[in-house]
Amino acid sequence: MALLSVDQLNVRFDTSDGVVHAVRGLSFEVNASEVLAIVGESGSGKSQSAFAIMGLLASNGNATGSVQFKGDELLNKPTDYLNRIRATGIAMVFQDALAALNPYMRIADQMTEVLVYHFGLSQREALAQSIAMLDAVRIPDAKNRIRLFPHEFSGGMQQRVMIAMALLCKPALLIADEPTTALDVTVQAEIMDLLAEVRREMNMSMILITHDLGVVAGYSDTVMVLYAGQVVESAPVQTLFDSPGHPYTIGLLNSILRLDTEDNALYAIPGTPPNLLLRQSGCPFVERCEFAIERCHSENPALNEYRLENVTRSRACHVEINS
Amino acid sequence: MLTYIVRRLIIAIPTLLILVVLSFTLMHAAPGGPFTADREVPPEILANLEARYGLDQPFVVQVFVYLKNVVLHFDFGPSFVYKDRTVNEIIANGFPITLTYGAIAFAVAVFFGVALGVAAATHHNRWIDYFAVGIAIGAQVLPNFVLAPILVLVFTLMLGWLPGGGWEYDQPRYIIMPVIALATSFLASIARITRSSMLEVLNAQHVRTARAKGLPSHRVILSHVLKPALLPVLSYLGPTFVTMITGSVVIDMFFSTGGIGLSLVNAALNRDYSVMMGITILIGALTIGFNLLIDILYAWIDPKIRY
Ligand SMILES: Nc1ncnc2c1ncn2[C@@H]1O[C@H](COP(=O)(O)OP(=O)(O)O)[C@@H](O)[C@H]1O
Ligand SMILES: [Mg+2]
Numbered sequence: 001m002a003l004l005s006v007d008q009l010n011v012r013f014d015t016s017d018g019v020v021h022a023v024r025g026l027s028f029e030v031n032a033s034e035v036l037a038i039v040g041e042s043g044s045g046k047s048q049s050a051f052a053i054m055g056l057l058a059s060n061g062n063a064t065g066s067v068q069f070k071g072d073e074l075l076n077k078p079t080d081y082l083n084r085i086r087a088t089g090i091a092m093v094f095q096d097a098l099a100a101l102n103p104y105m106r107i108a109d110q111m112t113e114v115l116v117y118h119f120g121l122s123q124r125e126a127l128a129q130s131i132a133m134l135d136a137v138r139i140p141d142a143k144n145r146i147r148l149f150p151h152e153f154s155g156g157m158q159q160r161v162m163i164a165m166a167l168l169c170k171p172a173l174l175i176a177d178e179p180t181t182a183l184d185v186t187v188q189a190e191i192m193d194l195l196a197e198v199r200r201e202m203n204m205s206m207i208l209i210t211h212d213l214g215v216v217a218g219y220s221d222t223v224m225v226l227y228a229g230q231v232v233e234s235a236p237v238q239t240l241f242d243s244p245g246h247p248y249t250i251g252l253l254n255s256i257l258r259l260d261t262e263d264n265a266l267y268a269i270p271g272t273p274p275n276l277l278l279r280q281s282g283c284p285f286v287e288r289c290e291f292a293i294e295r296c297h298s299e300n301p302a303l304n305e306y307r308l309e310n311v312t313r314s315r316a317c318h319v320e321i322n323s
Numbered sequence: 324m325l326t327y328i329v330r331r332l333i334i335a336i337p338t339l340l341i342l343v344v345l346s347f348t349l350m351h352a353a354p355g356g357p358f359t360a361d362r363e364v365p366p367e368i369l370a371n372l373e374a375r376y377g378l379d380q381p382f383v384v385q386v387f388v389y390l391k392n393v394v395l396h397f398d399f400g401p402s403f404v405y406k407d408r409t410v411n412e413i414i415a416n417g418f419p420i421t422l423t424y425g426a427i428a429f430a431v432a433v434f435f436g437v438a439l440g441v442a443a444a445t446h447h448n449r450w451i452d453y454f455a456v457g458i459a460i461g462a463q464v465l466p467n468f469v470l471a472p473i474l475v476l477v478f479t480l481m482l483g484w485l486p487g488g489g490w491e492y493d494q495p496r497y498i499i500m501p502v503i504a505l506a507t508s509f510l511a512s513i514a515r516i517t518r519s520s521m522l523e524v525l526n527a528q529h530v531r532t533a534r535a536k537g538l539p540s541h542r543v544i545l546s547h548v549l550k551p552a553l554l555p556v557l558s559y560l561g562p563t564f565v566t567m568i569t570g571s572v573v574i575d576m577f578f579s580t581g582g583i584g585l586s587l588v589n590a591a592l593n594r595d596y597s598v599m600m601g602i603t604i605l606i607g608a609l610t611i612g613f614n615l616l617i618d619i620l621y622a623w624i625d626p627k628i629r630y
Contacts, residue, residue, distance in 0.1 A: 051531075055534075056531050056534055058526065059448075079539075079540055080539070083537040083538070083539060084537070085537070086534070086535055086536065087535070088537065091535070092532075092535045094531070094532060094535075096528065099527075099528040099529065100528045100529055100531070100532045101529055101532065102529040102533065102547050103529065103551070103625075103626070103627060104550050104551055104624070104625065104626065105546070109546075113536070113538065113542070114536050114537070117536075117537070117538055117539075117542065118537060149626040151626070151627055165536070
């Protein structure tokens with residue numbers, strides 16, 4: 001049985017302008033100690049998928065479908081029920097660590113409350129474990145710096161604190177939502193290496209959310225490409241890089257800055273994603289697709305599983321592509 | 324922190340001095356004021372004034388004398404209207420009354436206002452929310468000069484439960500109606516500010532983190548929402564407290580409570596400039612003092628404020 005299995009997840013938001021279809025028909029599985037990367041442009045529904053799994057959608061949002069963690073259904077369950085799984089079963093690292101940490105609380109208090117609540121530790125034990133976890137994510141002088149407030153750390157250190165906080169209860173699954181997007185390029189690699197290291201040591205599963213296909217290469221097993229709230233392609237990471245099967249994936253790969261080629265000009269996919277308020281009939285990528293045929297305008301392609309060179313993968317496209 | 328407080332105090336002191344000098348200057352310049360010759364002043368009072376201010380002295384000297392009396396002795400001088408009363412006596416008579424019902428009304432407004440705002444925000448778009456918003460709007464469109472007679476009509480004339488006016492320090496039944504009349508609109512404002520501020524903070528990213536940590540809802544509210552949500556309320560409370568413990572003219576008139584609000588109106592009507600000046604300076608000093616207190620509280624609560 002998969003650790004996490006998501007089936008036909010839909011996320012919709014009621015707004016004054018109408019219904020926003022942020023996620024449509026998302027299905028995937030994460031097995032024990034597996035890393036799944038979810039890749040897509042800003043606004044493609046990555047964060048909302050994660051929030052739906054954790055039961056953290058905004059009050060105007062609602063989710064349908066199924067999310068099962070170790071066989072337990074999580075979707076639309078009451079807060080008390082979810083709280084037994086949050087932090088201890090599934091933990092989350094958020095994109096903007098400074099905003100995600102409470103600016104009015106010392107790091108010590110933000111960390112110890114998790115251990116005190118979930119494991120009933122005493123304040124002293126909780127503090128000792130929190131300091132140990134900050135040491136583990138290599139925050140220097142953790143013993144003293146745990147007394148500081150979030151804004152007194154650098155961006156990279158804030159993200160380390162965020163990671164340490166998420167790891168406190170040794171979750172089986174870590175969802176890292178763009179963990180390096182807010183950081184300097186030099187710090188990004190450090191944080192990714194740290195995540196990979198703690199994941200290996202704790203034998204955790206991970207969902208790595210990013211808008212940068214370049215990040216996933218060394219750090220994930222499977223990649224799922226999201227476009228306008230839908231999965232357009234899903235494949236083992238090496239397969240995806242070697243033979244992308246969807247025009248959008250090809251565009252994403254082309255837009256990664258290749259240091260190994262002469263041509264450093266950054267390629268960008270022309271056009272913008274569709275408005276999620278309008279539910280169109282065709283493929284969501286059709287307006288930006290250089291391969292589009294007539295059928296793409298009228299019929300949204302389903303996600304089809306297929307085998308190629310002994311690898312199981314899936315894609316949602318009407319057109320045969322030989323890449 | 325300490326240097327911050329000291330620095331703020333050092334700024335507050337000249338502000339106060341300027342306030343005193345300015346009100347004296349205004350009074351001096353006012354047409355028909357006590358220092359102009361076009362007004363008949365009883366000889367006893369004129370003698371009083373002469374002795375106190377040295378009206379034959381140059382203006383600068385007069386200001387200095389007034390300033391010295393206020394600052395060194397908290398002495399606002401004699402009344403311009405009542406022969407045998409000083410401004411200090413008038414304030415000492417009315418201010419404790421206003422302070423009593425004002426402070427109680429303030430406590431009531433803060434407690435119920437915050438509670439109502441929090442309840443509304445945590446039950447957003449449910450009946451508690453609509454109920455709270457309804458009350459807040461109702462209380463806000465009902466000014467206290469309308470509410471006060473309604474209270475008297477119901478509780479005094481119809482039910483006969485409470486006296487329609489007067490003041491006894493040791494008898495709560497004299498305090499109830501002034502407190503309700505004064506507190507209601509402030510309670511509504513506090514509830515409204517609390518609610519909208521709570522709703523904003525509830526959507527903040529750090530609150531989502533707190534939920535992701537699996538903390539129970541009440542813990543999330545208590546330790547992650549309340550503090551940031553109450554900061555805007557706090558900044559409203561400083562000036563509000565001063566307003567509530569000083570000038571409730573309407574309350575003093577309707578309930579004959581004998582507070583300082585009435586003294587101020589009487590002084591204005593009688594052109595008792597020294598009383599007006601005294602009360603103005605008192606209110607000004609309280610305003611400066613409480614704003615200072617709120618700023619210090621802010622700095623204490625918000626770790627991001629640099630002193
Ligand atoms: N509370 C909300 N109300 C309406 N629309 C929302 C809300 N939250 C997110 N959305 C929309 O959902 C879409 C997906 O958002 P998100 O999952 O955050 O994107 P990303 O892939 O960048 O993480 C976006 O178009 C966003 O505008
Ligand atoms: Mg996002």
